[in-house]
Amino acid sequence: MTNFRVVTVTLNPALDMTGGMTELKAGTVNLIQSSNLNPGGKGINVAKVLAELGAEVTVTGFLGDENQDPFAHLFEQKGIHDAFIRVVGASRINVKLVEESGRVTDLNFPGVAVSEEDVQQLERSLKTLAETHDVFVIAGSLPSGISPEKLASWISTLREQGKKVFFDSSNAALAAGLKAAPWLVKPNDEELSQWAGEHLSNESELLEAGKTLSQTGIDNVVISRGSEGVLWLKDGVWFASQPPKIKVVSTVGAGDTLVAGMCWAELNQWDRETSLRFATALSALAVTQVNVGVEDIAQLEALQHQVNVKQIKDR
Numbered sequence: 001m002t003n004f005r006v007v008t009v010t011l012n013p014a015l016d017m018t019g020g021m022t023e024l025k026a027g028t029v030n031l032i033q034s035s036n037l038n039p040g041g042k043g044i045n046v047a048k049v050l051a052e053l054g055a056e057v058t059v060t061g062f063l064g065d066e067n068q069d070p071f072a073h074l075f076e077q078k079g080i081h082d083a084f085i086r087v088v089g090a091s092r093i094n095v096k097l098v099e100e101s102g103r104v105t106d107l108n109f110p111g112v113a114v115s116e117e118d119v120q121q122l123e124r125s126l127k128t129l130a131e132t133h134d135v136f137v138i139a140g141s142l143p144s145g146i147s148p149e150k151l152a153s154w155i156s157t158l159r160e161q162g163k164k165v166f167f168d169s170s171n172a173a174l175a176a177g178l179k180a181a182p183w184l185v186k187p188n189d190e191e192l193s194q195w196a197g198e199h200l201s202n203e204s205e206l207l208e209a210g211k212t213l214s215q216t217g218i219d220n221v222v223i224s225r226g227s228e229g230v231l232w233l234k235d236g237v238w239f240a241s242q243p244p245k246i247k248v249v250s251t252v253g254a255g256d257t258l259v260a261g262m263c264w265a266e267l268n269q270w271d272r273e274t275s276l277r278f279a280t281a282l283s284a285l286a287v288t289q290v291n292v293g294v295e296d297i298a299q300l301e302a303l304q305h306q307v308n309v310k311q312i313k314d315r
């Protein structure tokens with residue numbers, strides 16, 4: 001029987017303060033016209049979407065004990081099991097400035113530092129969760145106190161236990177995590193360029209770099225390209241998707257929603273075309289709203305019909 005249980009790991013959660021404005025002018029006073037404060041962080045966003053789709057989700061990572069209430073409230077509201085380690089201090093507040101054009105400026109803060117004792121608690125939590133779960137999503141940046149090598153060691157351990165690890169991060173954490181051969185990775189085109197050490201400016205360069213990445217032992221390379229859709233390499237075969245043209249409200253969490261969609265598709269054992277169509281439509285829907293989540297199931301159905309999916313031949 002299919003098991004719909006997932007653990008998401010967010011080592012550096014954030015309260016996302018989103019401000020809507022006409023146009024950002026750096027170095028001047030900018031007036032915000034609308035604002036929202038929502039619990040976020042990549043793994044938590046993935047968890048929220050998965051829970052709304054119907055998965056049984058457990059969340060872990062590190063949560064500051066001074067401002068944990070909005071997170072705890074979200075978990076309760078969505079029926080998400082809360083296995084977060086509480087650490088001394090406040091989780092960061094990240095500021096997202098969304099202009100009328102849809103352009104987003106992210107101000108991502110460093111986050112609360114974790115101690116060696118906190119790290120040991122998390123390792124115990126992962127060990128226990130691995131006894132009952134086969135799918136782990138590890139997403140987001142690292143707080144001070146966790147080295148990229150430590151993160152990579154967790155991915156390696158889970159992989160040695162036969163777990164499917166979905167991984168989405170950036171910078172040094174991404175580089176180290178990729179070496180541990182997660183089951184699925186989702187860099188965007190910029191992150192893949194960083195990994196490749198050169199600017200990848202077109203599809204064929206992305207395909208080439210994605211192929212090289214997969215040869216390091218990664219089963220699924222999923223490259224997100226914003227409005228240009230998704231490229232997905234598995235078993236040596238590429239699929240590409242193109243979402244319809246959409247009025248962008250906020251792109252915050254679009255990548256996390258794509259990861260959640262790919263994860264949900266895997267839990268359902270859907271074929272490749274169905275999986276990619278679903279995950280692309282889900283992430284395209286995410287950009288039509290400020291908050292992360294599946295707010296409009298009817299619109300999701302309609303969007304799936306408008307996503308173009310094709311296999312890329314001879315690659």
Ligand SMILES: Nc1ncnc2c1ncn2[C@@H]1O[C@H](COP(=O)(O)OP(=O)(O)OP(=O)(O)O)[C@@H](O)[C@H]1O
Binds near residue numbers: 248253281
């Ligand atoms: N303007 C858009 N129109 C339609 N779909 C979009 C748009 N922007 C993003 N998407 C969908 O969301 C997916 C993920 O977006 P993107 O590539 O921007 O991820 P990301 O850079 O990881 O995002 P973030 O870090 O903001 O979560 C895209 O592959 C696409 O399917």
Ligand SMILES: O=P(O)(O)OC[C@@]1(O)O[C@H](CO)[C@@H](O)[C@@H]1O
Binds near residue numbers: 015041108169
């Ligand atoms: O600093 P990180 O962990 O890389 O990214 C954090 C973050 O930008 O990611 C989510 C959107 O993907 C937001 O909820 C959150 O603020």
